[in-house]
Amino acid sequence: MDSLEELEKTGAKADERAMDRFSPAPVIIENLTPCIDGGAFAVKVITGELLRIEADIFKDGHDVLKADVLYRRRGSQRWSRSPMKFLSNDRWQGSFRVDEAGFFEYSIEAWTDALSSWMRFIEKKCEVQTEVKTDAEEGIRLLNQWLQTVTDKREKKKINSYLKQLELAAGSSEEILRMIRDSEFIEVITENPYKKDISMLKAPYPLVVDRVLAEFGAWYELFPRSQGKHKTKSGTFKDCIKRLPDIKKMGFDIIYLPPVHPIGRTNRKGKNNTLHAGPSDPGSPWAIGGAEGGHKAVHPELGTLDDFRDFVEAAGDYQIEIALDLAYQCSPDHPYAKEHPEWFYQLPDGTIRYAENPPKKYQDIYPINFWCENREALWNELKSVVLFWIEQGVRIFRVDNPHTKPLRFWAWLIEEIKTQYPDTLFLAEAFTRPKVMKFLAKAGFSQSYTYFTWRNSKHELREYLEELTQHEMKYYFRGNFFTNTPDILHEYLQKGGPTAFKIRLALAATLSSSYGVYSGYEFFENIPLKEGSEEYLNSEKYEIRKRDWNALPNMKSLISRINQIRKDNPALTGYKNLEFFESPNHQVLCYGKANSDLSNIIICAVMLDPYSAQEDLVRLPIWKWGIEPWQTYQMKDLVTGQKFYWKGESNYIRLDSSQPAHILKLTK
């Protein structure tokens, strides 16, 4: 906290100094990629991911340049290095991988390779002259300078022998060429180069390394209170444990729970968000806090904190992680409201103002005043909430409406938590203006909800996905594609029937590497509160819903199948490797993903019109994958197991309600 305050004071001064006057290094390194806003924000990768770094590197004149990518854990003194290679037009590229989660940084070092420069010069000269005494003497001078920088004895010995050779050559082109073309000589000057004009990027660039689940995972959202057997009685964490085999069978990696805390009674909302709750209405889990406790308590009807920990542990046995909701707001009954009224918006009469966006009123919720006088205590308390749940075994937080809280708060909180627990992940539940969504990601969120739900046409999907995965955003913003949420039942699902559900599942699960469904999706639940609304009728937000988890019809086996395909095919674990393919039919979306060595190539074709069968001609860039135009290749549908044999770039497909999506594995 103190350091934040300090930064405010010194930040501007330090910046002014840095930009005060321009002083280029001998070797210019510029136009770095990736680089988010000049290095103000971190690039994100997952452990083991190859990060490619590029920059323009040049200087005046004709010297031979070399460059390394440098990287290290933040705070470390020692850089790791990886050599860069020249591409063209002064552009260089290098790459590295990091295998542990945490805060890292990278930079570039470039230098003049003095001996290679001399070699290239004398090589050219020897071609036109038989005697190059002066240039040989220049070489002797360089070798002597180099010798002084070398500490290794064996190395020193070698250099001394070259010095002798060069002296003995006495300026003879022939002798000198023989020496400098010798592979051992080249190896020696390459292995331990004599660096001049060593230049570095002015400051290191930040990098966040997350564990794989930050980029690849299937989410399942459920309300614990709906997991029991009784229609009106709250389900418990114990009931949740019983649900694990079914959820595991569907192939989900993460179960996300709406708030599990005590729910306020004052102004509690009734069924379907009505203003007055009946005595048996459980209220919205987002109206957090009651007599039983606040953000660090569990709702007594769900069980005890021990029960919660048991659930987390049981899920762990199934390789499923539990994600908690982090909703920083309070019901009027929250202990904070009594103990710290100064953390809220107090009205002149001493009462606390509830949330309001005229004409809408949220009488059951008090928003927090993040910029209150007592900000330091408040922020630290909010941080302690996260730490509390981390202690209970939670490492994933789905943050409710982060865009209505200060952007600065999130930057601070996420930095604080991840410094201590680098494996923690934060998913931003932000549906707001594009720039704010991007900024939340820059400020540190590991993932974000997206506009995917509202992108249903071929053009929209392609444009949006390319923005997310093919341009600068891919370096810091990871889109998590939810097919539905308790707040969003899109008209497409309301009206398109089971086929629409299958289409959106296939799209979510293959377009993005992170996706999720809110429970009920598997049963094609599609009744809205009213025409034109995206809210569910009888929403679980305000009541307990009992479901028969084996009811028919359902799409559980399709979900299982698709989640299994995602796990079996390395191409589908990638987020940034998406590529769209041309096809004439506007009701069919064609795209694919391949892993880096092209050993796994997945092609998807999904119909977008849920009402009628579609035919299309998919045009694939087979030349990229080493397939000749006359060559037959196998396309295996991974859902049905059916095999097709294709030839050339353009091939026919047909999709209908029985199979609205092809997920095809290409084999040469």
Place this chain on the structure above:
Amino acid sequence: MDSLEELEKTGAKADERAMDRFSPAPVIIENLTPCIDGGAFAVKVITGELLRIEADIFKDGHDVLKADVLYRRRGSQRWSRSPMKFLSNDRWQGSFRVDEAGFFEYSIEAWTDALSSWMRFIEKKCEVQTEVKTDAEEGIRLLNQWLQTVTDKREKKKINSYLKQLELAAGSSEEILRMIRDSEFIEVITENPYKKDISMLKAPYPLVVDRVLAEFGAWYELFPRSQGKHKTKSGTFKDCIKRLPDIKKMGFDIIYLPPVHPIGRTNRKGKNNTLHAGPSDPGSPWAIGGAEGGHKAVHPELGTLDDFRDFVEAAGDYQIEIALDLAYQCSPDHPYAKEHPEWFYQLPDGTIRYAENPPKKYQDIYPINFWCENREALWNELKSVVLFWIEQGVRIFRVDNPHTKPLRFWAWLIEEIKTQYPDTLFLAEAFTRPKVMKFLAKAGFSQSYTYFTWRNSKHELREYLEELTQHEMKYYFRGNFFTNTPDILHEYLQKGGPTAFKIRLALAATLSSSYGVYSGYEFFENIPLKEGSEEYLNSEKYEIRKRDWNALPNMKSLISRINQIRKDNPALTGYKNLEFFESPNHQVLCYGKANSDLSNIIICAVMLDPYSAQEDLVRLPIWKWGIEPWQTYQMKDLVTGQKFYWKGESNYIRLDSSQPAHILKLTK
């Protein structure tokens, strides 16, 4: 010099501090344009030019935001301000002009407009409620807080009266609405807003303001020694004075002179760059320095320093400025070679190495070792050369081969000179790799030579011009289009005859606002040294050339006409206002420029094939200029005076060798 050294030591530390940890301000300001490499380099404008600044500005929640563009002379403590307006999608725009040359800086300040936010909220609420007591009290609190920040007595009085009104309103929607909708109230809170969350860009962004000649001017290059009447005797500065009326009549603004210093005798080059000079060969002016002096002396055969000053003064009387060549290299006879051998590359035997790029050798030139031990003295001496000529009245320097000298040196030199003499201009004679050319401009050069000479097809010209004038480069790189130079006689001119010369003149003078010709161009001089060479036969670089300045055929009157058109039409003074128009014929280039209020619209159509007549249909975006599809508009050819009447978007044109270019003025 010391400050450079200091920066090297402290620079890295300061930067590290700045990027140490991210701390967003309450209001986020990002994605600033223009912004060169995160503010590392200055944006360039000319005096009086409107600079548009844009940024994304947003914060969490629903508050009303406001923003100002700030700007000031570097070193000043006081900002000038100009309000920004909201465009869309969180994007804001503001603008300002500066009327004096010099180093400036700009920034953005944004804030929450607390009273407008309250007004908007209460306005919405009053629509659905008749009693808004608590919200009115919130307003009273805000007005009271505001009152404490206001010092103006009249202002205070007004606020007090609003406070009273609000208290008397006693929460009545009707009363409150009446007050906040009152135009005087709105004026008061707009004029002197109550700012909260004041946020600024982290550091100011640098801006260089140059005088107009930095962007708009016609250059004429001549060798003073060729301006005399005798074929073998050197012309003088006095002869140059006699040439002024002719050059003025052609309409040139700047006369650029190759080096005017004493020329070395050792290894002097003969005619056509032969290795051995005859006794009467004058040598290359770029082999600078002899017994008579170095970079601060004039060649005795050209006259005295007084003669030079007289020439500068006489040119001034014709509103013509003299640009000098700044070639930092020495002949073996240069005083520096004797007095400061340590400033060169000394060989082990104590001699100095001449310039060499095997197999090429430049025995008449010693390159300077900019990174020598005695660097500080050397750099300061080189700076004193510029200051010396500034004292003689020169303010424009055409820098020879800057890309072969350290980029860092230029950044330092130009900064040093322009701090003292902000009206100094530096033209980079760089023909090298694209990134190096761009970097020289970033490092401070006011203008640069370009690849224009080698862009002759429609596609090449359009692509290159759009890169220069329509993207980021336009903010820092000003291309000066020379039709020819003593080093570059393009094949297009060698083979295309007079028509080719007219075409390239028209293109240079209308595509860029800065352009130049090397004398002889007006007489269609087109004989190369040999087939495949871009060098002139009997190049003036190695011998004195006498010309009859009234010889026929010539294109002096066309040059006069075009330079006059440039001056008469404000659209053509612009560099960044270029726009290309579609037309089907690949041998015709169509483009235009308009000034900002559209009172001057110039359309050009130039044929590119110098050998045969061309017809084309030019398609103009007349809707941009408020012309209806059925409306007839006049197109006056400014070269011939001919008038055409056009209608609609597409109109016919015909070009041939008698008139290879239309420069048309559009009048509604």
